[in-house]
Amino acid sequence: MNRRGFFKWLGGLALSGVAVTGYAFGIEPGFLLRVQRYALTPPGWPSGFKLRIAALADIHAAEPYMGRARLKRIVAAANALEPDLTLLLGDYATGHRFVTQRIPVADIAAALKDLSAPLGVHAILGNHDWWDDKAAQKRSAGPSLYRAALEAQGLPVYENDGVRLEHRGKPFWLLGLGDQVAFIKGRGHFKGIDDLPATLAKVTDDAPIILMIHEPDAFTEVPARVSLTLAGHTHGGQVRLFGYSPVVPSAYGNRFAYGHVVENDRHLIVSGGLGCSILPVRFGVPPEIVLIELGT
Numbered sequence: 001m002n003r004r005g006f007f008k009w010l011g012g013l014a015l016s017g018v019a020v021t022g023y024a025f026g027i028e029p030g031f032l033l034r035v036q037r038y039a040l041t042p043p044g045w046p047s048g049f050k051l052r053i054a055a056l057a058d059i060h061a062a063e064p065y066m067g068r069a070r071l072k073r074i075v076a077a078a079n080a081l082e083p084d085l086t087l088l089l090g091d092y093a094t095g096h097r098f099v100t101q102r103i104p105v106a107d108i109a110a111a112l113k114d115l116s117a118p119l120g121v122h123a124i125l126g127n128h129d130w131w132d133d134k135a136a137q138k139r140s141a142g143p144s145l146y147r148a149a150l151e152a153q154g155l156p157v158y159e160n161d162g163v164r165l166e167h168r169g170k171p172f173w174l175l176g177l178g179d180q181v182a183f184i185k186g187r188g189h190f191k192g193i194d195d196l197p198a199t200l201a202k203v204t205d206d207a208p209i210i211l212m213i214h215e216p217d218a219f220t221e222v223p224a225r226v227s228l229t230l231a232g233h234t235h236g237g238q239v240r241l242f243g244y245s246p247v248v249p250s251a252y253g254n255r256f257a258y259g260h261v262v263e264n265d266r267h268l269i270v271s272g273g274l275g276c277s278i279l280p281v282r283f284g285v286p287p288e289i290v291l292i293e294l295g296t
Helices: 003-031 068-080 105-112 127-131 134-139 145-152 196-200 216-221
Strands: 034-040 051-056 085-088 121-123 161-167 170-176 183-186 189-191 209-212 228-231 259-263 266-270 288-294
Touching: 051 068, 068 105, 068 288, 105 145, 121 170, 127 134, 127 145, 134 183, 170 196, 216 228, 216 259, 216 266, 228 288
Parallel strands: 034 288, 051 085, 085 121, 170 209, 209 228, 228 266
Antiparallel strands: 051 288, 161 170, 183 189, 259 266
């Protein structure tokens, strides 16, 4: 390669870097939206018992990446999938400092109220919902502003609790675990409100169980009695190349970073989420609504 060719190659490389950076910071996190579909009949779920679930995780509402207009489009897209059941897997609060305008929690809840499903819309909270509530952090206890706002809009929020639902005459349990890192106790030290045994104790019969958790790390303790566990939190690492995420907010790294995980006949689905935390960047893991077809 001669001198002129080298500088052309170097200039092309620089332009490619600028393009990739612009895409990762400007296009994928703020404009793209996909539907990630899964179809499965996990152990303990009756064959032929079809249930269509839409799951939304890690909204992280704030301008300019997740403003009111975009949140409205996401709600419309979720409703267009015609789910039987819609689940909200936590982290409605802003997750990074690169915002032009915060969105009040009441406005976020009002937008989510427009989600629609015959079996209802059900929610858990995430770590950022607790971290964003300074009063709750100070007293190291609830109630949470985000729970109050969602429930004021008629959206039930589960913290180590659950409900027995029926679909086409067949029952199942929907459970929600309290957040595992709700309270910041120092750099790298947290206190959770999660109580998995108490959550499972809500189940009073042999109907199948769907469990909502925010951080997927709790899956290591989930028994085979639970047919399906759904989680968010990781955002798929926000940067994911060839099925690998360099940085994952999990003690287990890529084990629970993203997607459908099967361990010892136990099934976990980790959503890539919709918003961003720490940095407003996504590459290789665009914002998504998860659509699960159970019993197919």
